[in-house]
Amino acid sequence: MSIKTSTLPEGGIGVVAASGSMVGGDETVELRQAIAGFVDRQYSKLIIDLSDVTYLNSTAIGVLVAGQTTYTRHGWQIKLCGLNKNIQNIFVITKLTLVFDVHDTRAEAIKSFT
DSSP: OEEEEEEETTTTEEEEEEEEEEOSSHHHHHHHHHHHHHHHTTOOEEEEEEEEEEEEOHHHHHHHHHHHHHHHHHTOEEEEEOOOHHHHHHHHHTTGGGTSEEESSHHHHHHHOO
16 A cells, blocks of 8 residues: 655645555555645645555545545545545445545546536
8 A cells, every 4th residue: 555645736736646455554544644734734625546546444434534524624625536346336335425526537536626
């Protein structure tokens, strides 16, 4: 698992790109720190790209929900993109698709910011 962060010049968008399995170890700590870093730097738009994530457990989902809560409290926006079929099914079954704004691609997520 690895977490990479970057920024996009289009409207000051932060990007967290994760890869591998997120099973509640160091990778979820890194994800939490990456999201917190963008909060600290006042990035009001964040994309979390899960295109290369193969598995998410409840701990990792909890980190995503906590990030969403923080962003919502500030009046900011988080977009998720690149969910594979299995992860997408988890989000549908748990109704997290009602909590998160989910897009197929990073480009679609970028365009969706208001």
